[in-house]
Amino acid sequence: AQKITQTQPGMFVQEKEAVTLDCTYDTSDPSYGLFWYKQPSSGEMIFLIYQGSYDQQNATEGRYSLNFQKARKSANLVISASQLGDSAMYFCAMREAALTGGGNKLTFGTGTQLKVEL
Amino acid sequence: GAVVSQHPSWVICKSGTSVKIECRSLDFQATTMFWYRQFPKQSLMLMATSNEGSKATYEQGVEKDKFLINHASLTLSTLTVTSAHPEDSSFYICTFRTRANYGYTFGSGTRLTVV
Numbered sequence: 001a002q003k004i005t006q007t008q009p010g011m012f013v014q015e016k017e018a019v020t021l022d023c024t025y026d027t028s029d030p031s032y033g034l035f036w037y038k039q040p041s042s043g044e045m046i047f048l049i050y051q052g053s054y055d056q057q058n059a060t061e062g063r064y065s066l067n068f069q070k071a072r073k074s075a076n077l078v079i080s081a082s083q084l085g086d087s088a089m090y091f092c093a094m095r096e097a098a099l100t101g102g103g104n105k106l107t108f109g110t111g112t113q114l115k116v117e118l
Numbered sequence: 119g120a121v122v123s124q125h126p127s128w129v130i131c132k133s134g135t136s137v138k139i140e141c142r143s144l145d146f147q148a149t150t151m152f153w154y155r156q157f158p159k160q161s162l163m164l165m166a167t168s169n170e171g172s173k174a175t176y177e178q179g180v181e182k183d184k185f186l187i188n189h190a191s192l193t194l195s196t197l198t199v200t201s202a203h204p205e206d207s208s209f210y211i212c213t214f215r216t217r218a219n220y221g222y223t224f225g226s227g228t229r230l231t232v233v
Contacts, residue, residue: 033220043209043227045162050220091161095221104215105152106222108162 003027004094004109011114013082020067021077021112023092029053031097034075035106036066039089048090051075082116089113119145120218124211124225131202131232139197139228141212146223147192148214153185156209156227165210168195202232 005024013019025034032053038046051059051066059066067076079086092109121144131137141151149170154162166182168174168189176182184206186198199206212225 035220035222043156043211043229045211045213045224045227047219047222104150104221105164105167106162106213107164110161 003107004092006092006109006112008112009110011112013079013114013116015084015116015118016081018078018080019082019114021079021090021092021114023075023077023109025073025075025092025094027073027094027096029096033095034066034068035093035095036064036075036077037091037093038086039091039111041088045091049077079114084116084118087114087116120214120216120223121145122212122214122223122225124228126228127226128229129231131230133203133232134201136198136200137202137230139199139210139212139230141195141197141214141225143193143214143216143223146214146216146218148216149192150215151189151195152213152215153187153195153197154211154213156211158209162211165197199230202230204232206230207232 034051036048049059049061049064049066051068058068063080065078089111091111093106123142125140153165155165156162164177165180166174166176168187170189170192174187189195211227214223216223
């Protein structure tokens with residue numbers, strides 16, 4: 001079974017609009033972390049935002065916020081006021097606790113290609 | 119802080135030759151790191167986990183004799199693709215376990231093309 005599912009292979013958004021990128025996850029570990037990364041065409045992985053499984057509040061970092069719905073196992077990324085420079089591939093990833101055999105490795109979803117249009 | 123230097127950023131090699139990719143942490147030390155492979159327009163797939171001074175742990179389906187990982191110090195890890203073939207052409211990226219960015223700092227990646 002997929003641990004991280006991103007169902008939107010591609011998304012378009014108009015400049016200055018908000019966009020939501022979907023991510024659902026599957027784990028039986030009570031302690032886990034959820035990440036979002038941006039990957040431009042250059043290939044580098046840019047950390048955007050992190051949500052811990054025990055965090056009560058949704059994470060926010062500037063224009064990025066994470067809509068964390070634990071019961072539904074979803075961790076959607078919301079980008080507000082989209083800019084042309086936001087065009088990139090976006091990956092959701094999960095870290096599971098080392099004690100349960102996750103080894104602290106990151107497991108990635110398949111990604112969403114975001115295109116911001118004028 | 120938490121800067122990783124990965125070299126080379128791109129390399130073209132002939133089929134049958136070996137290629138070494140180096141990842142060096144510039145301002146921190148890390149005992150654990152990960153090597154990922156990414157085919158075009160696909161996700162990052164974990165190849166192996168390495169701990170300094172120990173043998174790497176490879177994911178299922180990754181040939182350990184083909185992808186040699188050496189994590190000889192707390193600041194340096196190398197991935198050697200031996201006897202490379204065109205199907206090994208991919209984007210390879212290293213990740214150190216760090217305190218920064220909630221635990222992971224990535225190298226800038228290496229695009230390998232085998233002709």
